[in-house]
Amino acid sequence: MSASCNVHRVQTHALASSSSTAPxxxxxxxxxxxxxxxxxxxxxxxxxxxxxxxxxxxxxxxxxxxxxxxxxxxxxxxxxxxxxxxxxxxxxxxxxxxxxxxxxxxxxxxxxxxxxxxxxxxxxxxxxxxxxxxxxxxxxxxxxxxxxxxxxxxxxxxLSLSAVTAAAALEVTAGLKEGEVVLVTAAAGGTGHFAVQLAQLAGARVVAVAGSEVKKKRLQALGLERVINYKEEDLAAVLAAEYPQGLDIVYEGVGGAVRAAIMPQLAPGGRLLQVGYISEYPHMGLDAAGSVEQGLPLSELFWGGKCFELEGGRKVIGQVWPKDxxxxxxxxxxxxxxxxxxxxxxxxxxxxxxxxxxxxxxxxxxxxxxxxxxxxxxxxx
CATH class of the missing domain: 3.90.180.10 (Medium-chain alcohol dehydrogenases, catalytic domain)
Known part of the structure; x- marks a missing residue:
């Protein structure tokens, strides 16, 4: 199934009642x-x-x-x-x-x-x-x-939410195919470590991005094609040199400068799944990079469930949960x-x-x- 813009947010965290009047x-x-x-x-x-x-x-x-x-x-x-x-x-x-x-x-x-x-x-x-x-x-x-x-x-x-998010986003919303180049940011995180494994199981070429050598080594033990410590390597330069054909799917949860370095490398027909934007969350303060897509802050892209189709059939998907x-x-x-x-x-x-x-x-x-x-x-x- 190809990626679609006609999706809506699934509220798995809807508030439940704290009590019931059932006999x-x-x-x-x-x-x-x-x-x-x-x-x-x-x-x-x-x-x-x-x-x-x-x-x-x-x-x-x-x-x-x-x-x-x-x-x-x-x-x-x-x-x-x-x-x-x-x-x-x-x-x-x-x-x-x-x-x-x-x-x-x-x-x-x-x-x-x-x-x-x-x-x-x-x-x-x-x-x-x-x-x-x-x-x-x-x-x-x-x-x-x-x-x-x-x-x-x-x-x-x-498994109950973080793994399911990765599976639904990659396999259903993005329509992951064997042989595609899949890049995962925050790859050692709660959902990222599932995303790299699921992409690998599907026969994809997996590129993991993490922010420390400890995380890099843990990811390398999975046998991924490439693991990049973006704090030690120039992320944009590495991607341009090693993946000149571009990235087919990006599972992106960081935002800010990391996302900015990745966006130009999205291949024609590529799909970027915005699963978060932690570098721009409130705890980061007023100095967060503030990524913008089509004039829209990432917060609105993500929470508003927006989807944009860019030149070359590239898609940016803010609502990664399928409606099915x-x-x-x-x-x-x-x-x-x-x-x-x-x-x-x-x-x-x-x-x-x-x-x-x-x-x-x-x-x-x-x-x-x-x-x-x-x-x-x-x-x-």
Missing amino acids: AATVQHASKLPATYKRLVAKRTGKSFKEVAEVEEVPLPQPGDNEVLIRMSYAGINGGCETFRVRGEHAFAANKAKDTYALGAEGSGIVAAVGAGVTSLAVGQAVACNSAAAFAEYGVTQAVMCTPVDEASAEAVA VAAIRRCKRRVFQLHREGKLQAWVDESHGFKGVAQIPDAIDYMLQGGHIGKVVIPIQ
Whole structure:
């Protein structure tokens, strides 16, 4: 399938209710559940996650129809998503008018209770989930948002959103083909390390871009065609000299000067997938490069789901999620299966040493500093 501009943003992080009024008689639950639990919420918007996030202890909710209650074991750290959530910007603008809103978007844990109508999951089952309120000891979410896994692990968290993003963007939206030249920025990051592996599995020629020698060596161990440390090498010069035919697909999550060096190397018919722009996030301050595409800042390209076709049939795609939900589900099944078969590595970073709901803001600051390798994950309990 070729890349398309007719796509819309899939909100995997829509806020879930913190409680339900479903009658307890409809719920199957584990024994010895606590009466209360701790969760991370914000009661206003502000400049940063740490400024507004606070721990509160509230009564344990019951899952409603088609919902499950999950005892969270691990939560994924998505610094960009959570930053814009607490700032009330872009997709999270409604948060400015809310008294309280939950935090977190991805996790793994054990099903502690199931509501009426749930037949796909059972109490005691390990799952990975995409839902709001993952920064909590327990969370209620729709059963359909959960993926059964062998173990509630940090790797399951990484696969549940970051790997699926890479698969959906490359394989569905961009229509990745064998033999194409695929460049991935932030290649040692939470979604980038999946993108390079999936492109490699598809028979592509993979170029990885990273910002340190430690990251470069970790990526080289995957056997990629080329790994570039853009802080030590002239990125634009390397690409022009070594890939004069251009780049067929760019999986781009950095923005700024890195993106500026890559854009001229996009081949005719090439597709640039804008999966983020971390060098221009608010934590970088006013000196961020501020990339612009067709007169539009990258923030608007990304959050607005815009798509531009440039000269030579080149496409810049700000909405990397396909509108076909069934295709996204296929991608999810595929990445979990590849991981089970040992064909797809899930790199997780817990080197920050933080644990528990109260230390999530510190883990987010760690992720935003950019030194991590793989998906930053925090144990909840």
